[in-house]
Amino acid sequence: MIEFKNVSFSYSNDGSANGGGCLKNIDLKINKGEAVVLSGESGCGKTTITRLINGLIPYYYEGTLTGDIIINGKNSRDMSLYDISKNTGSVFQNPRSQFFNVDTDSELAFSCENQGMPVEEIKRRIKETVELFGIQRLMHRSIFDMSGGEKQIIACAAVSVADPDIIVLDEPSSNLDMRATAELKKCIRIWKSQKKTIIIAEHRLRYLSDIADRVFYIREGRIENSFTFDELREKSFEELKSLGLRPVTDDQFKKAGNAVSESQNGLTLKNFAFAYKRSAPVLKIEECSIPFGQITAVIGNNGAGKSTFSRCLCGLVKKCKGIAEYNDNTLKRRDRLKKSFMVMQDVNNQLFTESVLDEVMISMEEEKNDKAIEILRSLDLEELSDRHPASLSGGQKQRCAIACAIASNKEIMIFDEPTSGLDLRHMYEVADNIRFVNSDDRCIIVVSHDLELILSCCTYVVRLEKGEVIEHYPLDSNGIGRLVDFFEEPFRSSSKDVS
Amino acid sequence: MTDDIMPGAVHDRKGVVLDPRTKLLLLLMISVFSWSSIGGRAGWIILPVITLIPVILLYFSRKWKGAVISTLLFLAVNLISYTDLNKLSGGVYYIILMIVGIFGRLMPCIIMAYYLVYTTTVSEFVAAMEKMHVSEKITIPFSVIFRFFPTVREQMHFIKDAMDMRGIKIGGKHSSKYIEYRLIPLMICSVKTGDELSAASLTRCLGGSVRRTNICKIGFGFPDYVIILILIASVAASVIVRLV
Amino acid sequence: MSNENNKLNGKDLINIGVFAAIYMVIMVAISMLGFIPIFMILLDVLVPLICAIPFMLFLTRAKKFGMIWIFTILIGLLQLLTGMGPYAIITSFVFGLLADLIAKSGKYQSRSKAILATTVFSGWVWGDFIPMFVNKNYFDSLSNYADGYAESLKKLCPPWMLIVLFFAAFIAGFIGALIGQKVLKKHFEKAGIA
Numbered sequence: 001m002i003e004f005k006n007v008s009f010s011y012s013n014d015g016s017a018n019g020g021g022c023l024k025n026i027d028l029k030i031n032k033g034e035a036v037v038l039s040g041e042s043g044c045g046k047t048t049i050t051r052l053i054n055g056l057i058p059y060y061y062e063g064t065l066t067g068d069i070i071i072n073g074k075n076s077r078d079m080s081l082y083d084i085s086k087n088t089g090s091v092f093q094n095p096r097s098q099f100f101n102v103d104t105d106s107e108l109a110f111s112c113e114n115q116g117m118p119v120e121e122i123k124r125r126i127k128e129t130v131e132l133f134g135i136q137r138l139m140h141r142s143i144f145d146m147s148g149g150e151k152q153i154i155a156c157a158a159v160s161v162a163d164p165d166i167i168v169l170d171e172p173s174s175n176l177d178m179r180a181t182a183e184l185k186k187c188i189r190i191w192k193s194q195k196k197t198i199i200i201a202e203h204r205l206r207y208l209s210d211i212a213d214r215v216f217y218i219r220e221g222r223i224e225n226s227f228t229f230d231e232l233r234e235k236s237f238e239e240l241k242s243l244g245l246r247p248v249t250d251d252q253f254k255k256a257g258n259a260v261s262e263s264q265n266g267l268t269l270k271n272f273a274f275a276y277k278r279s280a281p282v283l284k285i286e287e288c289s290i291p292f293g294q295i296t297a298v299i300g301n302n303g304a305g306k307s308t309f310s311r312c313l314c315g316l317v318k319k320c321k322g323i324a325e326y327n328d329n330t331l332k333r334r335d336r337l338k339k340s341f342m343v344m345q346d347v348n349n350q351l352f353t354e355s356v357l358d359e360v361m362i363s364m365e366e367e368k369n370d371k372a373i374e375i376l377r378s379l380d381l382e383e384l385s386d387r388h389p390a391s392l393s394g395g396q397k398q399r400c401a402i403a404c405a406i407a408s409n410k411e412i413m414i415f416d417e418p419t420s421g422l423d424l425r426h427m428y429e430v431a432d433n434i435r436f437v438n439s440d441d442r443c444i445i446v447v448s449h450d451l452e453l454i455l456s457c458c459t460y461v462v463r464l465e466k467g468e469v470i471e472h473y474p475l476d477s478n479g480i481g482r483l484v485d486f487f488e489e490p491f492r493s494s495s496k497d498v499s
Numbered sequence: 500m501t502d503d504i505m506p507g508a509v510h511d512r513k514g515v516v517l518d519p520r521t522k523l524l525l526l527l528m529i530s531v532f533s534w535s536s537i538g539g540r541a542g543w544i545i546l547p548v549i550t551l552i553p554v555i556l557l558y559f560s561r562k563w564k565g566a567v568i569s570t571l572l573f574l575a576v577n578l579i580s581y582t583d584l585n586k587l588s589g590g591v592y593y594i595i596l597m598i599v600g601i602f603g604r605l606m607p608c609i610i611m612a613y614y615l616v617y618t619t620t621v622s623e624f625v626a627a628m629e630k631m632h633v634s635e636k637i638t639i640p641f642s643v644i645f646r647f648f649p650t651v652r653e654q655m656h657f658i659k660d661a662m663d664m665r666g667i668k669i670g671g672k673h674s675s676k677y678i679e680y681r682l683i684p685l686m687i688c689s690v691k692t693g694d695e696l697s698a699a700s701l702t703r704c705l706g707g708s709v710r711r712t713n714i715c716k717i718g719f720g721f722p723d724y725v726i727i728l729i730l731i732a733s734v735a736a737s738v739i740v741r742l743v
Numbered sequence: 744m745s746n747e748n749n750k751l752n753g754k755d756l757i758n759i760g761v762f763a764a765i766y767m768v769i770m771v772a773i774s775m776l777g778f779i780p781i782f783m784i785l786l787d788v789l790v791p792l793i794c795a796i797p798f799m800l801f802l803t804r805a806k807k808f809g810m811i812w813i814f815t816i817l818i819g820l821l822q823l824l825t826g827m828g829p830y831a832i833i834t835s836f837v838f839g840l841l842a843d844l845i846a847k848s849g850k851y852q853s854r855s856k857a858i859l860a861t862t863v864f865s866g867w868v869w870g871d872f873i874p875m876f877v878n879k880n881y882f883d884s885l886s887n888y889a890d891g892y893a894e895s896l897k898k899l900c901p902p903w904m905l906i907v908l909f910f911a912a913f914i915a916g917f918i919g920a921l922i923g924q925k926v927l928k929k930h931f932e933k934a935g936i937a
Contacts, residue, residue: 054702060754061698082707090702097695100703102646106622109714114704119714126714144649158703316660341664348688349654350661352680354929362673363665390687390934404665526823534828534874601783601875608826616824636751636813643760644767644817651768678793683930686765686797690936693761697754706753 004028007067021048024221035198040218041244041423046201050168055084089159093171095151111162129160147302149180156187169200174421177449182490203423272322282308283467293440297454298447300464310414314340340412341405347397351389363404414445419453431457451487515559519627521723522615529611533604541740545733550607553614569610576603622715762801788915791865795919806851815839834870858920865916876905
């Protein structure tokens with residue numbers, strides 16, 4: 001059992017309860033075997049609660065902590081991080097940064113090895129877990145050639161090998177596509193059947209709706225409300241939106257189509273093909289047309305070739321000899337490199353300078369201060385023009401990158417997974433940004449597996465599978481049905497597996 | 500995409516398997532023989548002989564590509580070293596000089612290092628170090644380096660892409676700041692990822708006072724003894740030649 | 744909390760690994776130039792100059808005795824694993840210890856001591872170049888034909904070059920540290936990671 005007694009925490013050392021992630025007077029009781037979801041906007045403090053449970057606060061992240069956290073009858077202050085970790089497993093948001101080892105076998109054994117368990121016992125546990133999770137195909141592999149979804153499953157299995165009573169997950173699905181999320185759900189279901197206490201900080205609620213017992217809604221460091229999933233299912237889309245929660249059932253999705261303006265212009269891609277040395281082609285598109293003046297969503301499961309597609313389109317892949325045509329212009333690779341801009345999934349990689357203003361200036365053909373300021377103003381960034389880009393929030397960074405794209409007169413703009421890990425409000429902010437750049441002389445492409453984002457801003461869908469375009473359709477009411485079907489499919493098949 | 504520096508990351512038990520400690524000893528001996536005068540007058544024969552060990556082992560480990568390349572390098576360097584090319588002059592001569600004087604001595608170490616890195620998993624390596632009673636203070640950061648190196652590399656590729664899209668390149672706009680623009684985001688992102696990595700590892704019980712166990716089994720076998728014997732013989736030979 | 748306990752904990756050890764990996768990636772990227780033989784010697788300057796930046800950033804995290812030393816030893820060990828010969832292990836052992844002692848004398852807070860520590864640390868790179876100069880009798884062991892090589896190589900790499908390289912590494916390290924200091928202020932402090 002976990003009990004929080006009047007817990008307050010702030011990441012600053014002076015005790016002021018300001019800034020993101022701080023907590024105020026939290027009282028909370030989670031019973032053994034219960035699965036609870038902590039939800040709320042980014043920065044509301046839900047991650048902080050998970051860190052208090054797995055001991056990273058106060059032993060790794062420093063700050064000011066008052067109140068007591070009692071875990072299985074012991075005060076967490078009297079335990080070391082090692083003691084807490086023995087009985088608490090953690091799964092984190094970013095699959096890239098939560099492995100200590102380079103191969104899956106070592107990773108599964110890691111926690112037990114650190115606890116000094118006998119080798120035979122560890123091997124027995126690994127064998128058991130591998131069978132229970134059905135992950136034989138993931139064993140003996142390097143983590144560097146696994147997809148994000150596969151890594152997340154290994155992270156869950158690693159927790160299971162150590163067999164703790166409490167399992168904490170911090171936004172585990174935010175970098176996953178639907179299929180991988182369905183796999184994650186299976187793992188949580190296994191733990192639930194083993195009577196583990198499960199705490200999940202998450203804003204995608206839908207995949208949890210039939211496993212979790214309660215949802216705590218947190219706002220500005222306080223637990224404002226607690227719901228059961230039945231109560232959430234009753235709420236309308238607007239009610240959920242005002243709480244900042246993502247939809248729980250299909251019916252709560254906004255089902256109106258986005259206004260589609262028929263545009264004659266299109267960007268025609270010809271002969272887009274790419275393959276790594278001596279392996280099957282990752283991308284093989286003979287011809288594909290992407291409309292101008294619309295926002296096109298590119299969807300498909302992991303490994304469908306989405307990121308290769310966007311890299312080829314930007315002209316970043318030298319071996320891809322394809323051309324793009326529009327208005328009788330032919331764009332070869334180098335031309336596309338000049339005409340296109342990709343807002344990367346990790347925007348941090350594309351901000352180089354010491355201030356937002358400089359960032360925009362270096363993107364311009366002729367560096368004009370007035371024009372740069374004007375662009376910043378249009379994106380609501382003028383006040384931040386002297387800030388270091390790395391110190392901005394995620395959404396602001398993204399706007400900064402968009403400002404650069406506008407400054408450099410790019411006509412093709414690609415957003416690569418722009419909303420992975422964002423809550424509802426920030427997701428809408430991104431959707432607004434994307435709509436803002438849309439105009440008749442631009443071609444906007446959104447690569448995403450965020451259904452809600454696509455529904456809220458896209459007007460056209462291109463679906464890739466195994467490197468080929470297998471369908472493309474406008475997002476009218478008919479198209480929405482097809483889109484939702486595609487996103488629902490993995491969950492239907494997974495529930496079949498179980499029953 | 501990910502150019503692994505420990506590409507033998509995954510258990511790949513094919514062919515002759517050596518204990519990592521033997522490989523390390525071999526690497527050390529080859530380094531010492533090629534970079535110092537320890538071989539004395541017998542060095543010219545000892546070095547090629549022990550360099551042949553990893554070349555042959557690469558065939559036994561079925562690393563065909565590496566095996567063929569290292570065989571060719573081995574033959575080329577040795578042939579050039581023993582051929583009289585003094586009559587040549589100018590640039591060509593200096594290139595040959597470099598090959599003999601520098602690359603010729605780098606080559607044995609590189610082949611051995613290649614063999615070691617491509618046939619040893621990180622966990623085997625750590626297990627070997629633990630058996631040699633190397634402190635955790637070395638083994639933990641050591642494994643983090645191998646774990647993190649490809650991640651940083653990957654990040655570097657992303658940044659290169661981003662720079663291409665913005666038209667920043669050497670010889671282009673802002674080339675004076677090229678290095679700054681490449682390094683800054685790399686370090687900022689890597690440090691953040693590193694912090695996440697260390698938080699995650701600590702929740703997996705790393706750093707307790709308990710003595711770690713290791714599921715990775717290593718040990719000496721027949722091939723190990725053969726190689727150690729050859730090494731002992733080489734050292735003995737060089738000592739005897741000196742005394743005579 | 745960290746001040747009470749001066750023993751290295753898991754977080755410190757992982758930090759060492761993370762920064763050593765960053766250092767190595769940057770170093771390998773620079774070393775690609777070394778395949779052109781003339782540039783090889785230049786690496787003695789380029790590596791300390793550019794790699795001083797990540798090292799200065801590492802110093803903002805190294806607050807306990809041993810971190811800098813272990814970092815440097817690991818870099819030396821990796822030189823062996825990449826085939827650069829055994830001398831770097833010795834130089835890294837010595838200069839790493841000195842750098843750590845210097846930083847310690849500034850209680851791991853002083854900026855000027857950090858610059859000095861970075862300068863001294865940079866000396867490890869010299870170890871990679873020692874083999875090119877010592878041991879001329881390597882060629883004696885080759886067949887008689889090789890005499891000419893030995894003579895020419897002596898001309899190409901005269902022994903005094905080794906001393907030049909030794910000091911060049913420190914000077915480059917010092918300049919790199921000054922640049923690193925600037926970059927810390929300009930970027931990392933503003934970005935909130937230093």
